[in-house]
Amino acid sequence: MISLENVSKWYGQFQVLKNCTTKVGKGEVVVVCGPSGSGKSTLIKTVNGLEPVQKGQIIIGGKEVTSKATSLSKLRSKVGMVFQHFELFPHLTILKNLTLAQIKVLGRTDDEAREKALSLLERVGLLAHANKYPAQLSGGQQQRVAIARALCMDPIVMLFDEPTSALDPEMVNEVLDVMVELAYEGMTMMVVTHEMGFARKVANRVIFMDAGEIIEDTSKEQFFTNPQSDRAKDFLAKII
Numbered sequence: 014m015i016s017l018e019n020v021s022k023w024y025g026q027f028q029v030l031k032n033c034t035t036k037v038g039k040g041e042v043v044v045v046c047g048p049s050g051s052g053k054s055t056l057i058k059t060v061n062g063l064e065p066v067q068k069g070q071i072i073i074g075g076k077e078v079t080s081k082a083t084s085l086s087k088l089r090s091k092v093g094m095v096f097q098h099f100e101l102f103p104h105l106t107i108l109k110n111l112t113l114a115q116i117k118v119l120g121r122t123d124d125e126a127r128e129k130a131l132s133l134l135e136r137v138g139l140l141a142h143a144n145k146y147p148a149q150l151s152g153g154q155q156q157r158v159a160i161a162r163a164l165c166m167d168p169i170v171m172l173f174d175e176p177t178s179a180l181d182p183e184m185v186n187e188v189l190d191v192m193v194e195l196a197y198e199g200m201t202m203m204v205v206t207h208e209m210g211f212a213r214k215v216a217n218r219v220i221f222m223d224a225g226e227i228i229e230d231t232s233k234e235q236f237f238t239n240p241q242s243d244r245a246k247d248f249l250a251k252i253i
C-alpha cells in the first residue's frame with residue numbers, strides 16, 4: 014500500500030532523511046519511533062506529499078507521490094492524516110467539521126455527508142456532541158473527532174503523527190482505543206508514537222529512526238525483545 018524507496022530529503026544543507034526504504038502492506042500497522050528530531054514527522058509527511066523529497070520514490074495505493082504527473086490533492090483526499098494538534102476548524106460545529114471536505118472534495122450531498130459523519134461520530138463515541146464546537150470538547154474528544162473526520166473520506170491509509178502526545182494522560186487511552194479498533198478492522202496505518210503499549214498490541218512492524226535514517230525495520234517481537242542496534246536499545250531503555 015505504501016512504498017518508500019531510497020528517500021532522501023534536505024532542508025538546505027541539512028539532510029533530514031537519508032536513504033529511507035520501507036514498505037507497508039495492506040492492513041498492516043507500522044509504528045515509527047525514535048528520538049526527537051530523528052525525522053519521524055518529516056518521513057510521515059513525505060508519504061502523502063506534504064513534504065517534497067529530492068531523491069527517491071514514494072508510492073501509495075499504486076500512485077507515485079514523487080511523480081509530477083500525480084495530482085497531490087486527489088491523492089491526499091484518500092490518505093487520512095491525524096496530527097498531534099487536532100486542527101479542527103474552531104468556528105465550525107463538530108458535524109460541519111466532518112461534512113465539509115466530504116461535500117467539497119468528494120462531491121457528496123449534504124445528506125450523504127451528514128449520514129456518514131453521524132455514523133463515524135457514533136463509532137468514536139461522540140454522537141451526542143455533533144452540534145458543539147471544538148472548544149467545548151476535551152482534548153481527547155477533539156482528537157477522536159479528528160480521527161472520525163479523516164475516516165469520513167474513506168481513506169485507503171491512515172497516517173498518525175504523535176496523536177496522543179499533546180493530551181493529558183487520562184485522555185490518552187480513549188484515543189488509543191479508537192486507533193486499536195481501527196487496526197483490528199484492517200486499516201493500513203503508519204503511526205508515529207512513543208506509546209509502546211499500542212505498538213505491542215497492534216503493530217505488525219516497528220520502524221526505529223535516528224538522525225534521518227531507518228535504523229531498524231522489524232517485527233515488534235524482534236524490536237522489543239532483541240533490538241539489533243545500540244541506538245534502539247538506548248531508546249527503549251529510556252522510554253520503557
Ligand code: ADP
Nearest residue numbers: 024027029047048049050051052053054055056
Ligand atoms: P521528529 O518528528 O522525529 O522529531 P522532524 O521530522 O520533525 O523530527 O525533524 C527532523 C529534523 O529536521 C530536525 O532536526 C528538525 O529541526 C529539522 N526540521 C524539521 N522541519 C524543518 C524545516 N521546515 N526546516 C528546517 N529544518 C527542519
Ligand code: MG
Nearest residue numbers: 053054055175
Ligand atoms: Mg515529530
